[in-house]
Amino acid sequence: MTLADLIAQARDALNTAIATRQQEQEALLALRSDPNLTEDAVAERVRTRDAADGEVTRRQAALDELLAEQAREEEIAALQARTAPTGNRPPAYDRVARVGSEERTYRPDLDRRGAAFERDVAAAFLGDYEARDRLSRHMQEERVERGDQLVRAVGTGAFTGLVVPQYLTELYAPAAAARRPFADAIRGHSLPAEGMTVNISRITTATSTAIQASENTAVSETNIDDTLMTINVQTNAGQQTLSRQSIERGAGVEPVVLDDLFRRYATTLDSTLINQATNGLTNVATAVAYTDASPTAAELYPKVIQGLSEVEAALLDQATGDNLAVMHSRRWYWMQNAMGSTWPMISQPGIVQQTLGTNYAEAYGRGVRGVLPNGTPVIVDNNIGTTLGAGTEDEIYLVDRNECHLWEDASAPMYIRAEQPAAATLGVLMVVYGYFAYTHARYAHARKVAGTGLIAPTFTGV
Template sequence: MLAFLRTQLQELLEQRAALKTDLDAVLEAPQTEKRNLTDDEQSTFDEKRDAIKAKDIEIAAKQERIAELEESEVRDNKAAELRAKFGQAPAPVASGVTVTSEPETYRKGGRTSYFRDLYRSQHMGDRNAMDRLRRNDEQVADGLEKRALTTTDGSAGEFVPPLWMIDDYVTLARAGRVVADQVQHQPLPAGTDTISLPRLASGTAVAEQATQNTAVQNTDATASSVSASVATIAGQQVVPLQLLEQSPINMDTILLADLAADYSTKLDAFVISNNAANKRGILNVTGLNAVTYTDATPTVGEAYSKVGDGIQQIHTGRLLPPDKIFMHPRRWAWYTVSLDTAGRPLVVPAANMPQNVLAAMSDVVSEGFVGTLQGLPVYVDPNIPTNLGAGTNEDKVIVARSSDIILFEGTPRSETFRESKADQLSVLLRFYNYAALHSERYPKSISVVSGTGLIAPTF
């Protein structure tokens, strides 16, 4: 494991060095010509700088993991030396056999049941079940290291679902949480219920010096912070004890997959629509760019200009470009069926090499990337509400610089409880995870188009 992690660390360092080379290349021409960066150069510089910062976070996490394993290795070696010295146990002898891989303890369709073992270990003291759960935890930890995911924030005991479930969780999550997957992601830190980030409330200033040998502009910057509270997203299922102990069918696949799928939906709704202090979803960010489209007979052409207004407001207020547009599938469908005055569609497939079109389609999907609008990728997400506005029949279009929004997320966990349902010979299964959303770092990086022009479209 140490060798594997050190190899990963070396790869990360090489990737960082490549990014630094790219960053220096961006600055080469402006430095040589002694000029400021152009808009395109500044945008490229910001992207490379953000990528280096993200890579530094990965490197720090990998170094911490390596240090933990190195410390553990030192302690194990010292313990082995003491055992050998005092004759309590022979020193370890290399067997000449190397285990390169082993089957997962809990495999999809396998004969061992994660839920059954969880129940038997917690309530019956079954040592074999405990051993299988322990091996599962080790396999999951190794698998998550390779996936660059994390079990940070309270992973302990037999709480981590099987590796196959983690894989399915990721798959299901990408299908059911479009907006949540398109913002910036960070692992949830351990031991906290609030994540606070510093920010400048007001900046410094410069001004032309009135005359030589006179004081120059002196304006002190002021700082504040923005906080995101950690939310718990959880679900439960009551299962008959007979199903766990006697059924030949493992319910892990059905129950865990269903809980994970619903978790994905609820997390996505949390990112989009939540409206509580320090937990604001994107639609409820205080100070965002609100674009109102009021129209009794809305048209795609008129809505097009409102999206453009949302884009320019991010340019103006954030001074950096937006990178994504989110809308409900019905809104994109409205775009795709709209015709110009000659009866020609305004949105056509990009493969047709269209000219003078309003937007271009990619694949036809119910969720995810569907095409481009005004040069930005469009993602459709059915979790965007359609019951908004005075008539409870409006949806909204979101234009955002997605890297300014950070979702901190842990790894899902599960537990079993018998006591609360003992009178009916049932077991309560509980599934939960922690998440925190920083959507208000830069309110001006979000534009929301709303109004009567976005009522349910007719086809």
């Protein structure tokens, strides 16, 4: 095992320790917000957090020691280069990983579409040792520059997992995709490093208080009880087999294919959050019916307000007020097309009184698109179905942003696997994958406006 391998392991161990420490700190903060906490419980949690702190310190010290050793080895190599005879030369330039003032192995100014990177990925699995060396340098650069984002260990020896250069995920001319507007808007968490479930304890039987009947009589007592909520970790993955001819003779084939896989990954994840059976938003949300053969935006808006009021009523003191209205683009533009002579009787901060909300003129997928008359932000997401109900309906979802939870691996979907499963046909396999878990049901709060009033809209100004 080389010194670089030891440093990589030390970085991974430090990242794991940091993630554990962050989880302990979050648990401590959550405990302190519990009105029934005890000093002993807080002290125990503080001790656990401090132990995690100590582990971070130890891991950092171990990494610093290895880095100091590496720096000394580089000094010795430089000294040797100045004093060694001609026949005893230092390692060749392309045999040494350099990060810092040295240029990156793969750069957007020299390889804008990622052809060199993709050729090396394929060539490495065909036995090209120079390609493996370049990929090894690239992985070392990623660990140095983005080590805090690479939670999972990556085996560079066999190149079973590679981090795609960051610039390659942003510069393609891809096919259109719905991607992940809703997923980006809700509350995100780091996925635990191990396990295929995420567990949350929910208080399902609360304590009680009551007015004491008289002095020295028993006061109210109800035993608190919780129920474990288990959320499955899911795997989102896609693959594509390319011919060796397309890789070696094509122009920019690999980056286009990979980028399309990345976009399908994002779209599938977001669509799962909304549409998946049982746990998707459409299936956990309580319906607010809007039934109308001749729907108008003015009639729809009170249904939205009704849904928001029910969201807050369900959450009570757990409501943050950070609500979202999530709708299809056709519904958002239909609401904008409405004309009217009336407006809300109660004004809202930042909203012009004689309008039905405000459009921010943001592009699709760029966050909040606008606000409704009561100030609720709107997320436009075309993963929402348009063939619901009677067959042409969509839905509007109303949620507390902070009670829609998404756990994701920090590196997803930054990993690919390239193999030669079909050598006889010169096929090269590419796989994009990632792990995630989600829930909208920690509290049963979500609402959806649904019904025949949300059939395919006609833009008539009402």
